[in-house]
């Protein structure tokens with residue numbers, strides 16, 4: 001999988017999925033779901049899917065970690081990241097498990 005900027009101009013399957021899941025995530029937070037529980041659910045689903053479609057369980061980790069690394073790098077270089085649009089962000093010191 002190539003790199004994606006996850007901007008609105010890219011309509012590849014990965015960026016389309018991110019946009020749709022981002023909207024669903026925003027809805028969950030708006031409805032009062034806890035951010036740590038939403039994050040746990042999203043990673044659980046990604047892992048579950050990877051294990052279901054991959055012959056090698058270890059093959060899912062590079063995909064998951066690449067997404068984490070890309071989002072982190074993007075956040076570090078973007079002070080106006082759309083992550084800030086999440087209204088119910090984790091409070092200071094809260095552990096994301």
Ligand SMILES: [Zn+2]
Pocket residue numbers: 003004005006010011012013014015016
């Ligand atoms: Zn893309």
